[in-house]
Amino acid sequence: MKYAYRMCFFRPMDSDAVERYLSRRARKGWRLDKTGQVLWRFRRENPAALTYAVTYFPEASVYGGALTPAQEELAAYCAAAGWTFVAQWLRMQIYVTDRRDPVPLETDERQKLDTVRAVFRKNRVTSLLLIAAALLQVVTLAIRLKTEAFQLFASPLALPLLAAWPFVFFITLESRLLWALWLRRSERSVERGGPCAPSFFRLSRGLEIGALILVTALLIQGMWYAQRSGAGGALWWGVGITAVVLACVLVPVWWMRERGYDEGSIRNVTIFITVLIGVVAICAAADRSIVTPIEPAWWYEGESGRYGIYEDPIPLRLEDLGVSTEGLPYSTSRRSFSRSPFLSQVIAGHSCPPAEELPGEQPELGYTMVHVSFPPLYDVCREELSWGEMERVEDGRWQAEAVYAGAMYDGTPALLVCWEEDLLLLYSDLLPQLTAEQASAIRETAETWWV
Amino acid sequence: MAREKFQTLTEQMFYILLCLREERCGVDVMEAVSRLTGGLVAIGPGTLYTLLEDFLREGWIRELPAQGRKRRYRLTPAGEARLRQEAERLRRLCGDFDAVMGQSEEKTP
Numbered sequence: 119m120k121y122a123y124r125m126c127f128f129r130p131m132d133s134d135a136v137e138r139y140l141s142r143r144a145r146k147g148w149r150l151d152k153t154g155q156v157l158w159r160f161r162r163e164n165p166a167a168l169t170y171a172v173t174y175f176p177e178a179s180v181y182g183g184a185l186t187p188a189q190e191e192l193a194a195y196c197a198a199a200g201w202t203f204v205a206q207w208l209r210m211q212i213y214v215t216d217r218r219d220p221v222p223l224e225t226d227e228r229q230k231l232d233t234v235r236a237v238f239r240k241n242r243v244t245s246l247l248l249i250a251a252a253l254l255q256v257v258t259l260a261i262r263l264k265t266e267a268f269q270l271f272a273s274p275l276a277l278p279l280l281a282a283w284p285f286v287f288f289i290t291l292e293s294r295l296l297w298a299l300w301l302r303r304s305e306r307s308v309e310r311g312g313p314c315a316p317s318f319f320r321l322s323r324g325l326e327i328g329a330l331i332l333v334t335a336l337l338i339q340g341m342w343y344a345q346r347s348g349a350g351g352a353l354w355w356g357v358g359i360t361a362v363v364l365a366c367v368l369v370p371v372w373w374m375r376e377r378g379y380d381e382g383s384i385r386n387v388t389i390f391i392t393v394l395i396g397v398v399a400i401c402a403a404a405d406r407s408i409v410t411p412i413e414p415a416w417w418y419e420g421e422s423g424r425y426g427i428y429e430d431p432i433p434l435r436l437e438d439l440g441v442s443t444e445g446l447p448y449s450t451s452r453r454s455f456s457r458s459p460f461l462s463q464v465i466a467g468h469s470c471p472p473a474e475e476l477p478g479e480q481p482e483l484g485y486t487m488v489h490v491s492f493p494p495l496y497d498v499c500r501e502e503l504s505w506g507e508m509e510r511v512e513d514g515r516w517q518a519e520a521v522y523a524g525a526m527y528d529g530t531p532a533l534l535v536c537w538e539e540d541l542l543l544l545y546s547d548l549l550p551q552l553t554a555e556q557a558s559a560i561r562e563t564a565e566t567w568w569v
Numbered sequence: 570m571a572r573e574k575f576q577t578l579t580e581q582m583f584y585i586l587l588c589l590r591e592e593r594c595g596v597d598v599m600e601a602v603s604r605l606t607g608g609l610v611a612i613g614p615g616t617l618y619t620l621l622e623d624f625l626r627e628g629w630i631r632e633l634p635a636q637g638r639k640r641r642y643r644l645t646p647a648g649e650a651r652l653r654q655e656a657e658r659l660r661r662l663c664g665d666f667d668a669v670m671g672q673s674e675e676k677t678p
Contacts, residue, residue: 173615191595191640195614198596211615225613226581226620234621 120162122148128155130208131300132235133172140170140212144403149214168456170214171201173223176236179384180207196223209237227308234314235306238297245294252287259283268502271460271495272488273339274343277336285333285471287420296322342458363395380504428466431567432542433559436468436483439548460492461499462568482530483546489568490539503543506536517556540564570669575627581612585620586644589630594639595621623653626650 128136140150142433145167148160171449173196175189185193185203192211193203199221201213259280262270268277296318303315368389374384412450414426454465467484486503488494509526513533522534530546542564578586581602588601595617602612612620621642624630629648633641644652 187638192614192618194594194639195595195599195617198599199614201614222613225611226579226616228579229616229619233615284618519612535610 121151122160123157124160125156126153126158127326128207128319129208129317129322130241131234131297132319133174133210134316134319136172136207136210136212137170140214141168144168144170145213150212153205153212158207164324166216168214168216169220170212171220171223172210172212174209174230174233174237175211176209176233176240177212178206187227199223209240217521225522227313231301231304231308231314235301238301243381245290245553248289249290249294252283252290255283256287266502267495267498268461268488271492271498272456272458272463274362274456274458275340276458276460278333278340281336282430283366285329289358292322338498339459343459366395366438367391429486431464431466432485432563434483434552434556436481436548438556439481439546439551441481441548461488461494463488481547483544483548484530485545486541486543487564487567488541488543489564490541493539495542496539499541500536504540508532508534515552515554517558518561535564537561537565575623575651577658578651580610581616582624583652583655584610585612585617586624586629586648589642589644589648592641592643594636594658596639598642656664657675 124135126139128139141163143150143160144163145165146371147163147165149163149166149168150170151156151161152159160387164419173192175192177186179186179187185206189206189211196203196213200217201215201220202225204212204214206212224233270279273279300317307313307315370387371384374387410526415429416427420424454463456463464487466487467482469482474554488499488503490499504522508522511521511523513523513535515519516535518535518537520536522536524532524534526532526545530545530547532543533549535542535544542560575582584602584606585598588598588605591601595614598621599612599614599617600666602610604607613632621630625632627647629645631649633643635641644647
C-alpha cells in the first residue's frame with residue numbers, strides 16, 4: 119500500500135476547508151487514512167468523487183485515539199445514513215460517503231452552531247492562557263527594549279527574539295478574533311434561517327504561513343550569527359535540549375494515542391512529563407552543567423588552581439599601565455562576545471593573577487567594545503554605556519568624536535570613547551596613566567578588529 | 570436578539586419527539602421520520618445525536634435499558650406535553666391562516 123503524508127494546518131473551525139481539501143485529494147486518488155496533530159496520512163486509491171463531511175463532538179478526546187461508546191453510537195447513526203467514519207482530529211469527526219446526494223451530517227444549522235460553540239468553550243481556557251502568556255512575553259520584550267535595548271540588540275538571537283513572541287501573540291489573538299467574527303456572522307446567518315458562515319481558512323492560512331516563514335528565516339539568521347559569535351555550541355545545546363524535550367512529550371502522547379488511551383490519562387502523563395522535564399532543566403541550569411563556556415586561549419596552572427587566560431582584542435595590558443605581575447601571566451580575563459545584525463560587542467576584564475599567587479589588592483582593567491552596524495542604535499548604546507551620567511570631556515588622546523568621563527557603580531574611573539561607528543567603555547584606576555600612543559593603538563584596534 | 574432554544578420546535582425536533590411515542594433507537598428514529606414524512610424531512614445523524622442528548626437533558630425523553638449496544642429512547646410525559654403544546658401552536662397558526670385566507674377568498678369574485 120502506498121502512503122503519502124501531508125502537513126495540515128487547519129484550525130478547529132475550518133470544517134468546510136477540511137471537507138473541500140479531503141474531497142479534492144480523493145479526486146486525485148489520495149484518501150485520508152489517518153490524522154496526526156499536524157501530519158495526515160493519505161492512502162493511494164483509485165481517484166473517486168467522494169464527499170467528506172465533518173461534524174463536531176464536544177466530548178471527543180483532542181488526542182484522538184479509540185472511539186468512545188458515545189462516538190460509536192454517532193458512527194452507527196452516520197452509517198445508517200450512508201456515511202463511513204474515517205478519522206477524528208481534535209474534536210472533529212471526519213466521515214466520507216460515495217453517495218451522490220447524501221443526507222448531510224448536520225441538518226440543523228442552529229444545532230450545529232451550538233455544538234461548535236460547545237467545542238470552543240472547552241478550548242477557551244487554554245486559548246486565553248496562551249494569549250496571556252504571549253502578551254506577557256511581548257510586554258517583557260517591550261520593557262527590555264526600553265531599558266536594555268543595547269543588550270537585547272547585541273544578542274545574535276535579537277531578531278528571532280523580537281519576532282517570535284509577537285508571532286505567537288499574533289497567531290493566538292488572530293485565531294481568537296477570527297473565531298469571534300465567525301461566531302457573530304454565523305449567529306446572524308442562522309437567525310435569518312441561513313447556514314453557518316464559511317471559515318476564514320484562506321485568510322488565516324495566508325497570514326500564518328507568511329508569519330511562519332518570516333520567523334523561520336529569522337531563526338536561521340540568528341543561528342548563523344550565533345555560530346559566528348562563537349556561541350554556536352551553546353545554541354546547539356539549546357536546539358538539542360528542545361528536541362529532546364519535544365520527543366519526551368510527543369512520543370508518549372503518540373504511543374498512548376495509538377493504543378487508545380483516554381484523554382484524561384494522556385493529559386495526566388503529559389503534565390507529569392512536562393513537570394519532570396521542568397524540574398530536571400531547573401536543576402541542570404542551577405548546576406550550569408549545560409552551559410557551554412567560551413574556551414580560553416590557554417590555561418595557567420597556578421599553585422592554587424587552573425586559570426583560563428583569554429585573548430582580548432585591545433592592545434592594552436595591566437603591565438602597560440605600570441603594574442608588575444612578577445612573571446606571572448599578564449592578566450586573566452573573562453570575555454563575552456556577541457554579534458548581531460545590529461551591533462557587535464566584546465566585554466572583557468583584566469585582572470592580575472589570583473590573590474594566592476600575588477598577594478595584596480591588585481588593580482583591574484575592564485572594557486566593553488561595541489561596533490554599531492545599525493546607526494539608529496548608536497545613541498541608545500552610548501546612553502546605556504554611559505548610564506546617562508557621564509560628562510563630556512575634552513581628551514585629545516583618542517581622536518574621537520566625543521569622550522565622556524565618569525565612574526562605574528563602585529567608583530572606578532571610567533571613560534566612554536565614541537568614534538563614528540564604534541564605542542569603547544574603559545574602566546580602571548590606572549586610566550590617567552594611559553599614554554597617547556596607547557590610546558591611538560587602541561583606537562586603531564577598535565575600528566578594525568571587527569573586520 | 571438570539572431566539573431562546575426550544576422556544577419553538579423545529580420540524581426535526583417535532584418529528585423526533587413524535588416518533589419517540591414508541592420506544593426506538595436513534596437509527597430507527599431516522600427511518601421512522603423519513604417514512605412518516607414521505608422523505609420530506611431528513612434528519613442528519615449529527616443533528617439527531619445532538620438533539621437526543623438535548624432532549625434527555627430537558628427530560629423530554631428517557632433512555633431505556635439498552636439492547637446490545639443500541640441505546641433506546643422513549644418520550645416522557647414532559648416531552649409529550651411539550652409536543653402537544655407545539656402541535657397546538659401549529660394548529661393555531663393554521664387556524665389563523667384559514668381565517669385570513671378564507672375571508673380574502675370569499676371577497677374575491
